[in-house]
Amino acid sequence: MPDKPVPAVCVLDPDGDVVRHLARAGTGYRHPGWACYHTEMWVVEVDGLEIGVVGMAVGAPFAVLVAEQLAVSGAALVVSITSAGRISGNETPPYFVLIERALRDEGTSAHYVAPGEWSYLAAGLKDKLRNAFGQNGIYVVTGSSWTTDAPYRETALAIKEAKRRGIACVEMEAAALYAYAAAAGRNVVCLAHITNTMAVDGDDFEKGSDNGVNVSLAVVSAVATAILGSP
Template identity: 55%
Template sequence: MTSQSNDPTATPPILRGKHRQAPSIFTPDALLREARRQKRIEDGAVPDICVLDPDGDIVRSLRRNKLARRLAAWPCYHTELFVFEQEGLTYGVVGGAVGAAFAVLVAEELFASGCRLLLSITSAGQILPVQDPPYFIVIDRALRDEGTSYHYVAPADYSFADASLIALASTALAECGIAVHVGSTWTTDAPFRETAGAIDAARAGGIMAVEMEAAALYAFATACRKQVLCLAHVTNQMGRVERDFEKGVDDGAAESLRLIARIVERWRATAVP
């Protein structure tokens, strides 16, 4: 094995040799195929609309209230997918996919299994004190302080959401009286390395909150032409005040489901069949 220099001026491995336009040798379809074979699972699709729930609060609430069932046809090695009904529509939801790499792994598998729209609602730490937590942000761009995005799109400071999805979500939520902010977040791979200097730099850049998935999900969506919308549920000030991390009624699950319903209602009215 050739040794590598520790020269701090050298291009780091995360930016070398990515060949982003080349197809991947390892695909989600291959993984799902072999998982079905090993687990003896029949082929089956997931709902058109799926939700990533990194904290698992939505999944726990639905299951506690007996409103969700596990989808036996979901062959992922790492997660369970639950199905629930809301306002006459069927949704899929995956809990516990925390962090950029895990979120994109699951997103790849969901779209390979029939998903058409993926919503991610993740808890986030406050950077700009626009109001007291908890509240929601529709993320229009995310600072790429993680690794996964660099495998999908060329290096840049931010990953961007689909502008039409941002406009759709903003309009839908405003029309039904849900107060949310639209703005940028900082996606980090290292939540316990959020130093004072890093927080100050993010605040100076107008970043509203810090989370762990959006930059990678938006890079994946851009590269693979998929519809992904990320929301941040700002629940905390990173433990710097007492009684932090409060999410509201039912750990914020009911309000999250309300947001999802309104966004999906507008999306279905405008989506191409």
């Protein structure tokens, strides 16, 4: 295996839609030097920016494991885009939520930071992203999420409480990724691709054209440009 660094900008793609699309369409290539537990990295160029994408790292422990490996392999920025269920909000799916804080209803974050209720997007990154999306027509709202380890234990009572608190969505990685980023001093940005309203309809996981791949990559490009500058 060659000793080759990964791209400066890397994406966690828990659903695997992006990596499957790149492999099927032939628009990316498999990174020959990526060595991480049960994963492959596909590399694609978007707007002159090389982006590495790792698929299927589902859940907080796995996502943080991969993020740690990305950092030591050369990534300067990790962007997580996961599908999520909408809890509150009037927008019509699919759309994106830039997660500014995540409720810590998982176990991994406690291994990185002291116990607490929330994990947060770093203030410096939040400031840089304030106007990142309006110019390219991508629909992104800012909000909070609920990170769970147990999607089948999202009880009606818990969902009602999350809605009362104005939580936008539920997902499985953000709280741990932000805790890791805070502890390690790494650049991590988490977005939720809101595809469903808690999986109550047959089309609830529909992401739109091409499974949302191109718009997701456009979001990553906008995030990277805002934080790292133009390629």
